Amino acid sequence: MSPAPLRVLVTGAAGQICYSLVYQIASGSVFGKDQPLELVLLDIPMMSAALDGVVMELVDCALPLLHKVIPVTDEKEAFKNVDYAFLVGAMPRREGMERKDLLAANVKIFKSQGRALAEGAKSTTKVIVVGNPANTNAYICAKYAAPKISPRNISAMTRLDHNRATAQIAAKAGVTIDDVKNVIIWGNHSGTQFPDVKHAKVNKGGSATDAYAAVGDEAWLKGEFISVVQKRGAVIIAARKLSSAMSAAKAACDHIHDWHFGTPKDTWVSMAVPSDGSYGIPEGIMFSFPVTIDAATKDWKIVQGLSIDEFAQGKLNATLQELQEERDEALRACEESNI
């Protein structure tokens, strides 16, 4: 007998990331090939015709796992009884903007959706915030969803940065993606993030080697590699005149897949979660850490005991400072908004 359907909410469902995302979810790439789904698709009323188009296409995909697809433009209705929520709906940045320039426009969405989560969602709901600035939006969402929804159930996506870092290392070391594990993205999904491979392993010639040894180019690892990953989003916007969508959707799927099924043995992934004080990051800050996830409890743990040298500490301090500034600005914007 197949399990009961999971109710999965996707916001911004008429937008470009979701055009890739909803098919991957509905076809079983996230929750498995035996897990039926009810997909709730939220967008704003102005987008309801486009949303209907997405629904028609999903229906036409004839996907056996998709038991229901429910388009909605009412936030309260959207959040009712959801098991998982992909919060993508928000304004994307354009060329020349930083992600934090979106804060004033987007943070109110996450205040309102935090409240909708508290009002309607299951207390076990797991949430990924994709909309930028993702860490700060997730912080605000968690604040307004508490105490009904534990802040531990709310996260922001840095998996795209994690995947970008993995791909860069694989290319430089001349191996494939599966041969690289345990890169880390620390901090904010922004230009201050710290992609760190000090603890990463590369499988080269049949044995696991430290990434630094496998790459054999410390100057590149401490310079160009970091800046390529930090700036990748902006470079894609300059090339496409639109922000990354296919790779963002894939990363959101990876993030929730690993939260649902757990991380493999001796493997961690990067996720922005409310800090528990690890590595000196003040409690509650939505900071990207290396985490492992237990499949049975679906609970994450920040990987402990990794050495942080002076170079790394400087990077952690810079991204923390930016997150604290964004948090303060977001709190002010929320106080001023009467949503």
Ligand SMILES: NC(=O)C1=CN([C@@H]2O[C@H](COP(=O)(O)OP(=O)(O)OC[C@H]3O[C@@H](n4cnc5c(N)ncnc54)[C@H](O)[C@@H]3O)[C@@H](O)[C@H]2O)C=CC1
């Ligand atoms: N964390 C990450 O790694 C990444 C984050 N992003 C961010 O994801 C967000 C979405 O990007 P795209 O899909 O390219 O944008 P898009 O503009 O193509 O789609 C956004 C959709 O959200 C909808 N929307 C706006 N307000 C809403 C609300 N209150 N409730 C529900 N839906 C709402 C819009 O009507 C639109 O259909 C942007 O903020 C972008 O910067 C993009 C790539 C990577």
Ligand SMILES: O=C([O-])CC(=O)C(=O)O
């Ligand atoms: O850069 C952007 O605005 C979109 C994004 O977050 C990314 O591609 O990492």
